[in-house]
Amino acid sequence: MSKKTAKPPAKKSPAKKPPKKPPAKTQAKSAAKKKPKQPARKPGPTLAESADKFALYQRSVQSPTVDIEFFDAEFQKHRSRVPLSVREDFCGTALFSAEWCKSDPRRTALGVDLDGPTLDWGRANTLAAAPPDAAERVTLAQTDVRDTSLPAVDLIVAMNFSYCIFKTREELREYFAAACKNLVDDGVFALEVYGGTEAVVALSDERELRGGLTYVWEQEKFNPINHHTLCHITWKFRDGSQLYRAFTYDWRLWTLPELGELLQEAGFSAVKFYFERVEADDEDDEYMTGTGEFVEHTEIENQEAWLGYVVALK
Numbered sequence: 001m002s003k004k005t006a007k008p009p010a011k012k013s014p015a016k017k018p019p020k021k022p023p024a025k026t027q028a029k030s031a032a033k034k035k036p037k038q039p040a041r042k043p044g045p046t047l048a049e050s051a052d053k054f055a056l057y058q059r060s061v062q063s064p065t066v067d068i069e070f071f072d073a074e075f076q077k078h079r080s081r082v083p084l085s086v087r088e089d090f091c092g093t094a095l096f097s098a099e100w101c102k103s104d105p106r107r108t109a110l111g112v113d114l115d116g117p118t119l120d121w122g123r124a125n126t127l128a129a130a131p132p133d134a135a136e137r138v139t140l141a142q143t144d145v146r147d148t149s150l151p152a153v154d155l156i157v158a159m160n161f162s163y164c165i166f167k168t169r170e171e172l173r174e175y176f177a178a179a180c181k182n183l184v185d186d187g188v189f190a191l192e193v194y195g196g197t198e199a200v201v202a203l204s205d206e207r208e209l210r211g212g213l214t215y216v217w218e219q220e221k222f223n224p225i226n227h228h229t230l231c232h233i234t235w236k237f238r239d240g241s242q243l244y245r246a247f248t249y250d251w252r253l254w255t256l257p258e259l260g261e262l263l264q265e266a267g268f269s270a271v272k273f274y275f276e277r278v279e280a281d282d283e284d285d286e287y288m289t290g291t292g293e294f295v296e297h298t299e300i301e302n303q304e305a306w307l308g309y310v311v312a313l314k
């Protein structure tokens with residue numbers, strides 16, 4: 001199963017190279033094609049007006065079962081035991097926490113987020129939809145991820161690059177040190193990372209989802225001096241309506257060496273980098289497809305777009 005992330009479609013299968021140029025036939029056809037008539041607008045709310053941005057977010061960018069499979073295997077490889085307690089930092093609507101508790105009846109999850117209404121949505125939707133025995137093993141805490149008073153856990157995860165909200169080395173190191181402190185002695189911390197030559201340019205990328213829905217990842221700005229980037233998520237609907245910039249991210253795009261160095265400075269004993277294994281899906285190697293299997297690397301090709309995990313061992 002491939003992984004969804006809060007990024008453009010190219011990053012969903014990071015090593016998939018786009019065709020050098022669109023096939024000529026398609027170009028000619030689309031140029032000649034008449035603009036389709038807009039369907040007459042039905043009375044009542046538009047699809048965008050009746051959409052729920054949190055439900056769309058979960059559907060478009062989160063794949064917790066894929067993440068859990070990876071974390072489970074890596075934790076067991078390094079620690080020779082099954083991880084049971086997780087802390088989901090920047091948990092938002094707590095989808096990862098719910099899936100974690102569904103994956104094993106011994107598992108517990110602590111979701112941490114600053115935003116009360118987002119956590120409320122998670123309680124009323126994500127947890128309400130989970131089997132009660134799993135939902136009752138999820139605790140949600142409205143606090144800062146740098147809070148050092150939280151209980152110690154086996155595994156802390158920060159998915160979908162939310163740590164990029166911290167824009168200085170001091171802030172990020174403080175967060176990493178708090179995570180290190182709140183792990184058990186053989187605990188593991190995992191971050192999701194993205195990058196590549198396309199991550200440092202302004203762009204807008206669309207991915208078609210089922211039901212005539214389009215997910216749009218927009219990188220509005222990137223400043224090469226400080227790596228600050230301003231990104232947005234928009235959804236477009238088949239009736240022509242849209243949820244324009246439903247989510248905005250004002251981030252610093254951290255580089256892998258910066259992350260590795262700060263994790264070590266914060267007290268982690270080892271830092272590992274994982275990227276998706278790819279294979280050629282045509283004879284001349286022009287197209288590479290991600291296999292969904294994440295493997296530790298010390299060197300990767302400088303791709304247009306890559307996705308990975310950084311795993312730090314306490």
Ligand SMILES: C[S@@+](CC[C@H](N)C(=O)[O-])C[C@H]1O[C@@H](n2cnc3c(N)ncnc32)[C@H](O)[C@@H]1O
Nearest residue numbers: 090091092113114115118143144145159160162
């Ligand atoms: C993009 S959402 C992450 C959703 C989900 N975890 C995921 O994997 O996609 C980012 C969340 O981080 C929260 N957040 C931002 N700064 C935070 C902080 N310092 N401590 C805790 N939560 C924070 C926001 O309230 C928001 O819900």
